[in-house]
Amino acid sequence: MSRAGAWARELLLGARLAVSGGRASWSRTAMTAVGVGLGVALLLLAAATPTALDARDARTAARDDFQLSDAPTARGPRTLLVADVAVRFRDENVRGRLVQPEGRQAPFPPGLARLPGAGEVVVSPRLRRLLAGSDGPLLRPRVPGRIVGTIADAGLSGPGELAFWAGRDDLRVGPDGVRRIDRFGDTGQSEGQSPILALLVVVALVVLLVPVAVFVGAAVRFGGEERDRRLAALSLVGADRRMVRRIAGGEALLGALLGLVAGAGFFLGARQLASGARVGDLSVFPGDLRPATGLAVLIAVAVPAVSVGVTQLALGRLAIDPLGVVRRGGARPRRLAWRLALPVLGLLLLVPLLRTDVAAGERLDPWLAAAGIACVLVGITAVLPWLVERVVRGLRPGPVPWTLAVRRLQADGGAAARVVSGIAVAVAGAIALQTLFAAAEDASTVQTGADVARYDAQVLTTTGPGRPSAEQLRAALRRAGAEAALVREKTLIERRDGTTSVVTVASCRVLRRLAVLRSCADGDAFLARGGPGVVVPAPGSAWRDGRARWRVPTEARRVASRPSVIDGGPTEGVLLTPAAADRRALPGLSAAAAVRLDGRRDALEHLRNEAARLGPLTVVSELTATRADGEFLVVRRGIVAGAIAVLVLIGASMLVSALQQLHERRRLLAALVAFGTPPRTIRRSVLLETAVPVALGLAVAVLAGTALGIVLLRLVGEPVRIDVGATLLVVGVGAAVVPLVTVLTGPALGRILRPEGLRTE
């Protein structure tokens, strides 16, 4: 038989051995397949993420209704008026648009068969379901019109999007955000992600995917000890060392191939579930989740290659002899030199990036960053077995559980280290991520300056003729049950030279909140000094409000301003009591209010409904102490979701590995119980067997993660800061795996720790 034929026969024999040993063999192979499959499914999901985001971006770009051009679009048969409706329901945004065609050929957005007529609304499927559900009545007043249709997928960012298009006949181009367009999909250049956010995404992807790769490596070793004994038996009947290796390769290959099939199945299942999953406002259509071809091929090739490679590496530490004695080649201690190569290489890859001047707008090379981070993290998996071996070698025996655990770790600490590698990598990555996160959070989060202790929300009516008056706003606030409100009217005035200022009209009670007034009576006028560089109109000076001419009252008194309750900034410009305001000369006055709500449930939602009744363009915003960048929030939520998936995977990996080891040692454990070892002694030793390597893994993770975090901060030009609390939290989550695995293995251990386990027939 040819050499290739012999190889194929041996590989096939290995594959056959993986399934021909009865239930035990099948269950071991199935466990490997499920383990590898879970990893493959996560890798496929990651490979499908860019495609999904591209598809989403393409759809949102196609419906974009902002036109960036120097000249305003002239009215014509192909033009359409559009205005944004800022609807928020609980913690979710609803994308609302008012549309009014100006001609028969007005464009309509993707996902709609026609433009809704005046008083008609077309809604997204999820919004339709929400409105039909128990929360529907609470949201319905903010969806202006009769629902006549559903937006098709082509017009949605994702299946979970809340959106509507409402037809109107009362829109006018003006300062309230109504704009004229002649087509959809005319997007301007995107500003792009901030360098820190881009790096955050790269780090997150690497941090989430490296533990998955480590998990796949561990999964192909499930049932390793039984396999070693089987190989010893093959050696007895004449298989030489190379044949044994090929047979083992065949066995690993079968597990990996079944894992690929299982992974594809899990992925397809997860894809179907994806339509129901949302990360913040982000959701994806199952059809969008298509792994990029190149990445899918890479996974299909890399997973079997990794599984065979890991098996061959593991065989290198075994001495398989024909008498069936399988000894660990423990006499040869692990060497540190090559194990340090990976993390050092990683740092060497990252160092050149330090020269990138992020502050000057230079972009970091994402591939170099990803490669550097991956090397550092994968390096942990290389260093950890050496460290575990060195540390446990120095441990002395003590109480029986400790002695049993220490001796087992001394016999093969590498196996334990392999199992905890996933946790160590995930924790190290999470620490680095957290460090970068803190910097990104600072960079993308702003203090609003809002007086949140006294006010909960702000209501702004849009400007222009026919808009609600301050009195109408007060009435709406009373209907909404507001406890207190600062209602005022504002308009922007302009001087001939282009200088602008603000006129505020309010009662003396409200004006006293805005500025320091010694005395105030209806008819008084004041000039509030703002910050440095702010123009304070001079008494008697001439200004314009739109087309209307207006003159600052000559008797206006200069006063010091107080911080705004909305943004903490100084109130500036002209402050008028109602009797001092010539409303004909100030036609742009629109009402605004800072509102304190009563504590009843959904008070904010009721306020939003009352505001919507004033007009669909009335804006209600919740006052918060800080405001974070939306993109940052999406990234953060995505990372949290990914981290949870990875932690579940690692927990499952440790659980399977622990169960596997218990299964392999069941007769020995039963014998220990038979000669009187209390089960609690064995339980404690099993706990310590996990806890010691996890503790070492976490120590390495803290060092590597902190170092990586510092490098990443330097990369983005942020000052180095270590968040000890967040680090401890991440370490705590990693450490929680120990009691969790112990608890979950408890029932299996309970069954094993019975002297009846000695019975073989």
Add this chain to the structure above:
Amino acid sequence: MTGPAARPLLVGTDLHKAFGATTALEGATFAVDPGEVVAIMGPSGSGKSTLLHCLAGIVRPDRGTVRFDGRDLATLTDAERGALRRSAFGFVFQFGQLVPELSCAENVALPLRLDGVPRREADARAIAWLERLEVADVARQTPGRVSGGQGQRVAVARALVTTPRVVFADEPTGALDSLNGERVMDLLAGAARESGAAVVLVTHEARVAGWSDREVVVRDGRTRTTELLA
């Protein structure tokens, strides 16, 4: 040959045990006196190991009683039976069942440590037993690095180190060649007799049963006793 005692040390009466549809014991009866060596013989699957496990309190019989020193094992809690096995019983199995990660000395010292004996004292006693069983030279080795015969002698030392009143040996020479098997039996029976421990020996080899004072044959879950000449 040990003479008959006033009261048997360990008595199993009318023992029944089934595993699912398979009946292992069907009215087996057994007794052993202090210092007596009794061999339980029978073909594979006859129920001899199950009988040993019932006598040692490892398996609860479905019916029948096991009394050790007058105490019914069924009345003891799991913890009490565990303590009994730890202090009054010793075990030798076919493959030793030594903890592979512990050194031979630590394996022998393990039952003492579990009984609360301080480490130094437990180690000293373990070494003494290993010397007595002629395997002191492998005291610091792990079981994986010693021969089968040496490993089995370590297992015998572990069984005897607590000075048990009964040693249960399940096919103790099953995995050894005849020379090593004889040596192990010599040492086991000799050391047990010296310390006054009774030995319940499960074997299917007549040669091994030759070390016993008495044979009990198990067939189809029932027992039959044969007196032997010393």
